[in-house]
Amino acid sequence: MALETKHSLKHYFADRGVDRVLVLIIPALTMMLVFFVYPSIYGIFLSFHPINHSGFLGNYKSFFHDTYMRRTIFNTFRIALPVSIINISAALPVAVYVRKYVKRTRPINTLLVIPMSLGTVLIAEGLYAYLNPSGWLNQTLMDVGIISQPLRLLQNFWGVIISLVISGFPFAFLLMLSYASSINPSLELAASTLGANSRQVFRFITFPLLAPGLAITFCLNFVLAFSVFPSAELLGNPSGDSHVLAIAAADAVTQKFDYSMASTISIISAFFELFVIASVFLLRSKLYSGSTAGTKG
Amino acid sequence: MIETQVKLEEKIAGAKFNLTLKRWFIWGGIVFFFLNLLGVIGTVIISSFGQEWFSGWLPHGWTTSFYIMAWQNYQVYGLLRVTLEIAITVVLISILVGAPAAYALARRKFPGKKLVMLCFLLPIMLPPITYGIPLATFIYKLHLGGKILGVIVVNLVPAIPFVILVLTPFIEQIDPKLEAAARMCGANTRQIFIKILMPLIVPGLLAAGLLVLVQTVALFELTYLVSGPGSTTLVVALYYAVFASGIRPYQAISAMAVFYMLTTLFILILALRYVNPTQMVTQANTKRNSDNH
Numbered sequence: 001m002a003l004e005t006k007h008s009l010k011h012y013f014a015d016r017g018v019d020r021v022l023v024l025i026i027p028a029l030t031m032m033l034v035f036f037v038y039p040s041i042y043g044i045f046l047s048f049h050p051i052n053h054s055g056f057l058g059n060y061k062s063f064f065h066d067t068y069m070r071r072t073i074f075n076t077f078r079i080a081l082p083v084s085i086i087n088i089s090a091a092l093p094v095a096v097y098v099r100k101y102v103k104r105t106r107p108i109n110t111l112l113v114i115p116m117s118l119g120t121v122l123i124a125e126g127l128y129a130y131l132n133p134s135g136w137l138n139q140t141l142m143d144v145g146i147i148s149q150p151l152r153l154l155q156n157f158w159g160v161i162i163s164l165v166i167s168g169f170p171f172a173f174l175l176m177l178s179y180a181s182s183i184n185p186s187l188e189l190a191a192s193t194l195g196a197n198s199r200q201v202f203r204f205i206t207f208p209l210l211a212p213g214l215a216i217t218f219c220l221n222f223v224l225a226f227s228v229f230p231s232a233e234l235l236g237n238p239s240g241d242s243h244v245l246a247i248a249a250a251d252a253v254t255q256k257f258d259y260s261m262a263s264t265i266s267i268i269s270a271f272f273e274l275f276v277i278a279s280v281f282l283l284r285s286k287l288y289s290g291s292t293a294g295t296k297g
Numbered sequence: 298m299i300e301t302q303v304k305l306e307e308k309i310a311g312a313k314f315n316l317t318l319k320r321w322f323i324w325g326g327i328v329f330f331f332l333n334l335l336g337v338i339g340t341v342i343i344s345s346f347g348q349e350w351f352s353g354w355l356p357h358g359w360t361t362s363f364y365i366m367a368w369q370n371y372q373v374y375g376l377l378r379v380t381l382e383i384a385i386t387v388v389l390i391s392i393l394v395g396a397p398a399a400y401a402l403a404r405r406k407f408p409g410k411k412l413v414m415l416c417f418l419l420p421i422m423l424p425p426i427t428y429g430i431p432l433a434t435f436i437y438k439l440h441l442g443g444k445i446l447g448v449i450v451v452n453l454v455p456a457i458p459f460v461i462l463v464l465t466p467f468i469e470q471i472d473p474k475l476e477a478a479a480r481m482c483g484a485n486t487r488q489i490f491i492k493i494l495m496p497l498i499v500p501g502l503l504a505a506g507l508l509v510l511v512q513t514v515a516l517f518e519l520t521y522l523v524s525g526p527g528s529t530t531l532v533v534a535l536y537y538a539v540f541a542s543g544i545r546p547y548q549a550i551s552a553m554a555v556f557y558m559l560t561t562l563f564i565l566i567l568a569l570r571y572v573n574p575t576q577m578v579t580q581a582n583t584k585r586n587s588d589n590h
Binding site for chain 2: 016021022023024027028031032037043044090101110111113114122125128129135198223224228233254263270
């Protein structure tokens with residue numbers, strides 16, 4: 001009898017997919033629980049325990065009462081929103097075009113992966129010299145005669161924007177291209193056969209099918225731009241209008257060793273990130289979502 | 298009749314013109330982007346070989362002395378060794394831990410699977426700095442801060458989920474009937490693993506490993522938060538060098554950047570022999586990129 005229940009219990013679990021194979025997940029899951037989930041919860045706990053004992057919400061109060069700190073939210077949005085919009089609005093037409101007219105995409109993709117894998121620090125280092133008043137960009141523009149005085153692109157808003165476009169556009173493009181490639185071309189062909197012109201095909205077929213991918217690309221780009229601080233620190237004006245949330249949080253750790261405040265700032269920034277992502281997905285849920293393959297089902 | 302034909306021809310000509318315009322616009326944009334990128338990278342390379350470069354298109358003289366300076370002053374050799382040590386350890390551990398989990402996730406549906414998947418997805422979707430700060434706090438509490446082990450642990454947090462997300466769709470493609478057939482023929486679990494699964498999974502492991510290698514060498518934020526003297530990677534050292542520029546000549550920083558660039562590009566070229574460039578970005582929707590092979 002005991003044997004039987006043991007067996008039936010084993011079968012009961014096996015039917016639901018719980019058997020010895022699941023043991024294989026344990027090491028990975030443990031790593032994540034110990035080094036991701038626990039620290040995150042610990043960070044939340046820490047943020048409610050200020051080191052100056054100013055009470056439960058002390059850190060949050062001092063963050064929002066301090067104009068300099070409060071402005072980091074505005075500064076972050078002022079950089080991250082335009083960058084994500086620039087990147088996706090450039091990536092969308094290029095991806096749609098490349099998917100339709102370019103047969104060998106690999107060379108372009110390979111070249112675009114280079115700035116991404118070099119990383120923001122190297123891009124910032126290069127831009128520092130390239131955007132200089134005597135750098136190549138200003139030289140070219142002055143020699144051609146477009147400008148008479150060098151543009152001031154460093155230690156301000158523009159340097160940060162340019163660097164985030166250079167590292168963010170390839171990311172947005174490659175992601176959009178992979179979404180665009182998954183759309184079955186016969187759907188567009190069918191629309192053309194029915195008399196739609198290319199603008200209508202884009203407006204009524206391609207765009208709605210791409211919209212979910214566009215939403216995800218926007219979110220990932222936004223999150224990237226929201227949290228990248230090397231470019232803001234090296235190319236922007238890190239104590240002025242490029243004092244973004246990520247810099248404030250990193251400074252709290254590396255300079256003030258105030259882990260409690262640093263956790264508070266990262267929680268605030270996570271909150272705003274999630275807020276934007278949630279609103280994008282809310283918008284997206286109003287649009288078509290489903291198969292892009294154009295087959296049965 | 299003729300009139301409609303003329304109208305149609307006009308329409309076609311107009312559409313063709315539109316397409317040409319679009320082509321010029323888009324290719325122009327792509328070329329503009331790459332020219333600027335070339336400018337950025339070119340400036341770094343040329344300034345690293347230049348003697349003095351205050352104005353003008355090119356430096357006033359050429360020298361390789363800044364490479365020697367960078368090599369000695371910034372201890373590039375040591376940084377390179379630490380970087381590769383950390384990156385290779387991260388690759389090995391993340392595959393050892395991630396691959397079995399990917400197998401289980403590919404083969405089984407179980408209650409709570411979505412929650413487990415969320416646990417693996419979040420570290421990739423969230424920006425490193427958000428979870429990096431609580432994580433760094435925790436690492437310092439464990440007295441691993443500033444140590445190589447601490448940097449390795451921190452880098453494992455995005456690496457393990459990455460391996461899982463690359464490998465799960467890859468393993469899903471392998472027909473489970475192959476394993477069943479081998480078992481029917483009398484193979485035990487170890488034999489199935491070595492003779493059936495391993496040869497089929499190796500390309501996936503290679504791709505995942507190389508992608509993690511590229512990522513770990515370039516990952517800045519997490520390493521920056523926990524590294525200390527002796528556990529600093531090349532990219533973090535480069536950041537400090539640029540941050541404190543003025544102490545050393547700019548050319549030496551550029552020379553160091555070139556060392557970093559060569560390391561990254563070497564690994565990237567190696568990786569691109571086995572993986573598709575789109576795989577570098579599509580962790581979020583991995584279902585698809587296994588079809589791109």
